[in-house]
Amino acid sequence: MSGKQLDHEESVQGPSRPREESDTSGDEGHTLSKHSFYGIVEYSDSDPDDPTYVPELTDISDSYLVCNESECDDNDGGGDDSVSDGVRPSAESGGECGHAVALGDLGGTSGSVVRPEKRGRVREKNEEAWQQNVAKKRRNLGQEYISHTTKKRVPARKIGAACADGCFEKVGRENIDSIFKSFWAVGDYNAQNAYLQSMIREQGVKRKRTAAETSQRPVHYVYNVKVNQREFPVCRKGFTAIHGITEKKVHLLILKRKTSPYGTPINNRRGQHPSGRAIRGNRLAHVHKHIKSLPITASHYSRCHAPHRKYLEGGGNISELYGRYLVWMNENYKGEEKVSERFYHDIFTKTLQHSTSATET
Incomplete structure (x- = not known):
């Protein structure tokens, strides 16, 4: 396999220890190190049956290489200004120059694939984009808004x-x-x-x-x-x-x-009181304690695209886990109030980012 071309069928072998390999056959004598988000890796033809096997790279459109050449013409301490999207490689990641070179601009030269971290598929809440908060902000600015309660348009x-x-x-x-x-x-x-x-x-x-x-x-x-x-x-x-x-x-x-006893302005107290339906305290702690007692493991095959997701060993479904939770509560905390299956599901999948699907490890 040529060292000047990154074959899509090659696999990335997970590094058991840091290792660096240089290739001086790149553009204008650049020294390119093979880096990834998880450290320095080497490319090899790995056997899929190998427990350290990681699925092949299929998308390198947003990939860059790190130049190690100290005498590079682009060695101005800031890297290539043309690279604005994604994560910019730097000299701190192993190179002296830190010049970020796009794979498409090297004519097939192989090197390190630097990718941004992927957080998984659970969407983080954005309270500023909620319709109620958007309406409140526009109302306080004197702008036109749609009422969250009446759904009517209020003029500016x-x-x-x-x-x-x-x-x-x-x-x-x-x-x-x-x-x-x-x-x-x-x-x-x-x-x-x-x-x-x-x-x-x-x-x-x-x-x-x-x-x-x-x-x-x-x-x-x-x-x-x-x-x-x-x-x-x-x-x-x-x-x-x-x-x-x-x-x-x-x-x-x-x-x-x-x-006001002293004539000072009184702040608005609307929306400052805690929700009467919120589940907190021991009820919430018991749910977390039961889920942590389950056999949860990380999947080797999903670390690259969902590093924070954990899986239930042997598989199952939420209804089965919820039934085990009810039995566990009766044995350990008899008489205390339990949560609903929907709340248990949200804690398991959204808060803790667990999955009931069985997966190979």
């Missing part, structure tokens, strides 16, 4: 109608637009509430209009907007119109201020 926020007291003329239309954009650009519900509360001030009533000893309205509120570090008093309607909020919002802010 906009500046309200001018009041009859001339507050818009006092502040100026350009300043009003800047205040509106700056307020909704914050994008944080608690920060926006803190700003609005800082612009609302309490003042005692100057003239008492009742003969009662205590008035039902001992204070009144003054609303302000700030432009270039200067505050302008506006009416309540003008205040809501400039910020694109409702009268109900202002009313709730005033109620929160009254309930």
